[in-house]
Amino acid sequence: MKMRYYHLFPTTRNPASPDPAWLAEARASLMCSGCGSLPRTGKVPDVVVQRNPDKSAINVVYGVYICYALTSLLDTLCQGEFVPFFQLGRLLNSDKEVVPDVRTFMCHRTVLVRGNEKSTFRLCPVCHRLLYCAVGKRYLVRRHTAGIVIAEDEGGGLVVNELVAGRLSARGWKNLGLKKLELCDEPIDGLNIA
Numbered sequence: 001m002k003m004r005y006y007h008l009f010p011t012t013r014n015p016a017s018p019d020p021a022w023l024a025e026a027r028a029s030l031m032c033s034g035c036g037s038l039p040r041t042g043k044v045p046d047v048v049v050q051r052n053p054d055k056s057a058i059n060v061v062y063g064v065y066i067c068y069a070l071t072s073l074l075d076t077l078c079q080g081e082f083v084p085f086f087q088l089g090r091l092l093n094s095d096k097e098v099v100p101d102v103r104t105f106m107c108h109r110t111v112l113v114r115g116n117e118k119s120t121f122r123l124c125p126v127c128h129r130l131l132y133c134a135v136g137k138r139y140l141v142r143r144h145t146a147g148i149v150i151a152e153d154e155g156g157g158l159v160v161n162e163l164v165a166g167r168l169s170a171r172g173w174k175n176l177g178l179k180k181l182e183l184c185d186e187p188i189d190g191l192n193i194a
């Protein structure tokens with residue numbers, strides 16, 4: 001059987017805004033000086049946002065390249081087995097209270113959801129992170145998909161196989177996009193990566 005893969009992504013246009021004081025401190029002490037990413041190794045740092053976020057199932061923190069999701073969504077995807085797939089962090093509000101029921105996450109496995117030739121990308125000269133903005137129909141390069149169960153889309157969101165995607169149907173998830181991804185043998189975006 002050929003495995004199918006699905007893209008899970010936020011459909012809200014209201015990303016959470018980072019708390020300015022936290023952001024200034026994080027930029028000075030934590031983030032990559034080249035691209036502003038949070039480090040992907042070690043513990044996921046706490047992220048402080050300006051307001052309690054809405055109840056979107058998945059969303060991003062604007063400008064710092066990290067997503068957060070309802071704990072119940074992540075739990076449903078991995079059936080309670082967080083450790084093999086996710087490193088989890090906390091989201092705090094500007095009163096430094098932990099926002100309940102959501103977690104920031106970084107996946108151990110990453111994959112790039114690709115777009116067409118109008119997609120843009122650059123490689124951070126400091127941390128070598130690929131910063132990619134997909135345009136047009138999204139797809140995966142087939143040779144990059146072997147063994148994917150739950151992976152993080154480097155452009156923001158998750159890629160899951162059809163078995164994992166099938167766990168989502170029992171209830172509605174607010175602002176969660178779910179789309180089947182085509183598999184292509186060669187990318188059409190002009191980006192040559194192994």
Ligand SMILES: [Zn+2]
Binds near residue numbers: 032033124126128
């Ligand atoms: Zn960087």
